Amino acid sequence: MIKKQRFKSQKVQALDALLRCLPENHRKRFLIQSDYSKYWKGLQGERSIDYELADLPTDGYDIYRDVRLVSDSYTFQIDLLILTPYFLLIIESKNLNGIVHIDKTNQFFQIIEGKETKISSPLHQVHRQVFRLQKWILSHGIPHIPIKWFIAFTNPTMTIRNESNDYEIVHNILHAESLTDTIRSLASTFQKKSLSKNELNKMHQFILSEHKPPTTDILNDYNISIQDFEKGVRCPKCKKSLMRISRLIWYCDHCGHKSKNAHVQKINDYFSIVNSQISIQDGGEWLNISSRHVIRKLFYSMKLVAKGNTRNRVYVPPASMNVK
Numbered sequence: 313m314i315k316k317q318r319f320k321s322q323k324v325q326a327l328d329a330l331l332r333c334l335p336e337n338h339r340k341r342f343l344i345q346s347d348y349s350k351y352w353k354g355l356q357g358e359r360s361i362d363y364e365l366a367d368l369p370t371d372g373y374d375i376y377r378d379v380r381l382v383s384d385s386y387t388f389q390i391d392l393l394i395l396t397p398y399f400l401l402i403i404e405s406k407n408l409n410g411i412v413h414i415d416k417t418n419q420f421f422q423i424i425e426g427k428e429t430k431i432s433s434p435l436h437q438v439h440r441q442v443f444r445l446q447k448w449i450l451s452h453g454i455p456h457i458p459i460k461w462f463i464a465f466t467n468p469t470m471t472i473r474n475e476s477n478d479y480e481i482v483h484n485i486l487h488a489e490s491l492t493d494t495i496r497s498l499a500s501t502f503q504k505k506s507l508s509k510n511e512l513n514k515m516h517q518f519i520l521s522e523h524k525p526p527t528t529d530i531l532n533d534y535n536i537s538i539q540d541f542e543k544g545v546r547c548p549k550c551k552k553s554l555m556r557i558s559r560l561i562w563y564c565d566h567c568g569h570k571s572k573n574a575h576v577q578k579i580n581d582y583f584s585i586v587n588s589q590i591s592i593q594d595g596g597e598w599l600n601i602s603s604r605h606v607i608r609k610l611f612y613s614m615k616l617v618a619k620g621n622t623r624n625r626v627y628v629p630p631a632s633m634n635v636k
């Protein structure tokens with residue numbers, strides 16, 4: 313059963329919003345674009361693992377995504393953690409293409425179009441996670457439970473070329489598509505439960521309550537201020553011109569496109585990157601509209617929920633689409 317959804321999709325959403333709202337020639341655009349591709353690729357890889365894991369029994373396998381825990385004031389992150397009464401399983405996903413070559417000395421290389429580049433060993437990373445998780449479990453008075461791990465390559469077209477005889481490399485590095493079968497055969501090697509139902513529940517509560525969500529202050533991360541953004545609504549069709557609004561209809565003078573809801577994306581982008589709430593005044597500046605009356609109507613059309621008294625009134629997304 314999936315016990316915790318991931319945060320990574322929120323990050324991808326925020327980076328996507330940044331790219332929509334920053335001017336074409338903004339100094340940070342290149343960096344944000346490359347981070348976006350990296351996170352997007354990672355997210356696609358993890359989603360393909362979700363797809364593979366859907367074949368696991370719903371009972372007895374609790375799945376947590378993007379878990380961030382603290383052990384000895386050191387934060388460690390696990391892409392995918394599976395809790396069973398018999399063992400804990402860490403799955404580190406890698407979305408690489410081409411050939412991953414592991415040589416006799418356990419060094420990792422990626423080969424793309426004949427060009428070989430050394431990459432950092434995912435083993436170091438996963439060993440650190442195991443070590444941290446062990447300490448974390450111990451510090452919470454949870455009985456000993458074996459920690460197992462796999463490194464799963466999510467791109468079905470990549471090739472693993474392994475020359476190493478290392479036991480871990482041979483047995484713990486695999487393609488995501490064989491993950492479910494491998495987990496099943498791993499489970500069949502355990503006879504004795506390590507955790508009782510009570511202890512399992514305790515561990516579950518600890519994971520959720522001690523999870524430290526990553527900071528979502530994306531403007532700070534990229535040293536961007538609200539002045540950097542393009543104000544107003546760009547035509548979603550031709551993207552060449554900002555739109556003007558008249559009687560609550562948006563018009564593009566460049567391509568003639570008309571829209572009743574061209575502002576919706578822009579306001580949702582505000583929630584993703586600037587603040588989880590918006591005032592009438594901030595909305596006016598963001599959409600480049602001087603009439604408070606028009607802004608209020610646009611907010612109502614999006615079913616934003618008003619909070620606070622008249623002087624300090626702000627609007628938040630309806631609960632169903634709450635971003636933060």
Ligand SMILES: [Zn+2]
Binds near residue numbers: 552566
């Ligand atoms: Zn247009």
